[in-house]
Amino acid sequence: MIICPNGLPNGGINGGVVEYCPTDTSVAAFFTEIIVNGNLVIPPHKPPKERIVKVTHDVRLNDVEVITVTLPDGTIPGNKIVVSGVITLNIQYAADVPTQKVHFVHYDLPFNALILTDCGEPIPLADFPDDFVVHVCVEKLRLTQIDSRTLSKEIVLMIWVEEI
Structure with missing residues (x-):
């Protein structure tokens, strides 16, 4: 969870990340x-x-910034x-x-998101929360084996704001 009081410069970050839907x-x-897809080798x-x-x-959030x-x-x-x-996939x-049959590999997959209104407009100042938390929800994570060294990934992330 990222707690973002509006009073902090550029929306500031104060907190850690907890996946939450x-x-x-x-x-x-x-x-x-957003969708994070592609192949993992x-x-x-x-x-x-x-x-x-x-x-x-x-899931780790590196930055949350409010842009006027x-x-x-x-x-x-x-x-x-x-x-x-960044979403980190840990695959055993x-x-x-x-x-030595069991092995482990991990992948750090960066992502970026832009949060606007449902119509793609800036969030009106009257509706913009004074303090909020940014959450990330992993809605879908699917890996498909292509061959013995390659996986295809499909990850759907919901990045959302909750007023506190």
Whole structure:
């Protein structure tokens, strides 16, 4: 969880990250969804994979910044929230070798997100929370084996703001 009091310069960061999805009692006031996809290749110094045993993940937010939007005429229609972070995939796999069958590999996958209103407009100043928490929810994580050294990843992240 990232706690962002509006009084901090550039939205500042104060806190750690806890993966958290919206519930009936914690509503996503503003949010965006992003997809992190592509291939993961097992490094050459690791043996090839027979099958995946276990996958875990961690999410870390590196920066949360509130950007005030100013139009050419000087009016301020609202704010944008820019979020950057890393999702780390930890993959334990059974190797396709006769000795030391279990191996581990991890991947740091950076992401960036821009939080606006549902219509893609800046969040109006009247609606912008004084203090808020930025959460990350991993909605979907799927790995598909392409070959003994390559996996395809599909990760859907919901990055959302909760007023505190």
